[in-house]
Amino acid sequence: MSNSVPLTLHVPEPGCRPGDTPDFSGFEVPVAGETRRPDPLTAPEDIRDLAFSIVRVLDDDGEAKGPWAGTFEKEALLDGLRHMMTLRTFDDRMLRAQRQGKTSFYMQHLGEEAVACAFRLALRDGDMHFPTYRQAGLLIAGGYPLTTMMNQIYSNAADPIKGRQMPIFYSAKDHGFFSLSGNLGTQFVQAVGWGMASAISGDTKIAAAWIGDGSTAETDFHSAMVFASTYKAPVILNIVNNQWAISTFQGIARGNATTFAARGHGFGIPAIRVDGNDYLAVHAVARWAAERARSGHGSTLIEHVTYRSGGHSTSDDPSAYRAKEEGHSWPLGDPIERLKAHLISIDAWSDDRHKQAEAEIQDEVRFAQKEAEANGTLISGPAPSPRDMFEDVYAEMPPHLRAQRQEAGF
């Protein structure tokens, strides 16, 4: 009866490595506007198809199509474009600042700007995001001052978190931005707790959890799914699938599952995939999930399908593990170019205005940088006082720490 064979270990491989020609022909891209938009209160088992499709609004000509379109006024869209352009310019300048030795480290968002920028506008003040290091768009779209972000990046005298954390590990409670941790996945489940707290307290606030494709492998991701499912917690669970986790392609975390979104099904959590490079689609899906959460129907798992066009961080050189041309072949295009084309197609924008906006944003970011550098950089100072290192370990400094601070001479 049995016909055993010598077993072999299955190790998933990406389609393309350095030297190969990128081929995304196996990657199915639904036509914009074709994915259905069910009522946000639909039962999870009736919308399983949404975990395998991709919600897209903007087509190749920049036209907004289908049932997910129309969540935005023209004015708000112009703001959206500006947020994404600001984030890209900000990244560019901070990358350069790092290369000039003004700080130790930086991580950029190149190609993923739409995800956090659009999502932020679907949530309200008072809601809380538990972001990863690649969601500075939440801060920029929420109006957080660029100079304050840079103060943190420079760990300078005006850094709100006093030089304690690496660059980009912001904390901004008033802006709905939870203190960032370097440990992957830990905060995904904390967001669920925050949502549960809102329910326990009878509030109307909701939470948003954020995680990368690679980090969905962490146990904390699964813990979050269990708790969100059990308590129908008012939390939007966001997976940003940018195809890579440092040098590791998304198939290592996903395994043989068809999509990351489909992970929601085992937990009875509705799951939607969205074109993460489509500003309109991200906003529409975020709004859908927010409505669901606010009406007491619990969590939604959203997989934002996008591409990490840049290196993982300033410590990374992706040419060692992925084909240089892969980014250019990525079928979902560039989020800024796509929104720009849409705005031009509805006569709300033009190439000239775009160029002008670019120049204005350059000035704005450069001005912020000057302001921040007047407060110091990591290398040249002024830095936060070493005294600060001993503060906030506890609400009240215990005697042993006071003694150590004295010994340290501060």
Added chain:
Amino acid sequence: MAQLTMIEAIQNAHDLAMERDDRVVVYGEDVGYFGGVFRCTAGLQQKYGTSRCFDAPINESGLIGTGIGMAAYGLRPVVEIQFADYMYPAYDQIVSEAARLRHRSAGDFTCPIVIRMPTGGGIYGGQTHSQSPEALFTHVAGLKVVVPSNPQDAKGLLCAAIEDPDPVIILEPKRLYNGPFDGHHDRPVVPWKKHELGEVNDAYYTTEIGKAAIRREGQDVTVLAYGTMVHVALTAAQETGVDAEVIDLRSLIPLDLETIEVSVKKTGRCVVLHEATKTSGFGAELSAQVQEACFYHLEAPIIRVTGWDTPYPHAQEWDYFPGPARVGAALKSVMKEH
């Protein structure tokens, strides 16, 4: 003989161990195709194939849990945790499972796993890329814990760990990967190429786990150190002119108490160093052991020089790191006591 960096020496140890023993499998986050974010496993997948060196999902508990299963099966898994700061999700698997498997099954099952993790500060890594969690392992019965301070030992200790029948944690001071570092962060980086301990035997060899090395002989005070602090201690001795005997412990569990005892009985003084936070750190254990073994030979209280009891900071890294100035001051202060 070849002049190697610590990274190259670790890569070489993996390579030779995999070559001579096909039970050795190597995996972790970014360890396969790319060869590790610090390149300690570079080229292994290309040479030995994807079933012996592979990329793993980002799940540290899973990394160690599967490693325990493989070790119990009879393989020799060598697992990399990308930074020691990320080992916490794996802690339950390490403490409750790997450490106790032999004991709870009376040797029916064993766990010859090797868990490598870059440790320590000095790279502006902030609180999540700088920690030294050795005491969290030394406190657990059933684990061996080693900390190499140079390429020669990094290779020999890794080969010994792979041969070892029990779980071994290797904490690799990441600031030493590319050169010895004595805490003078404002001076040019010194490469291993110019250091005698960067000279590494080409052949396979092991460095005994449980044996310390005396890096500098001296008459006045015994300095107990491991990892980066060995280099800080040597520089502090030179700068202060205190005739210190610097012992590189290399292995924390098991501990070479004999070497320590002989030295402290000779010098009558002892300074203990580590980068980790002070309270309940491994220095407390060392200090207690020295006191128990050498009390009547001591001429001064044992002093610890360590990181402060705070999370590892980013901007204030050099106010936190126990550099040569603090170590030098401690050496002088123990010499003042009669």
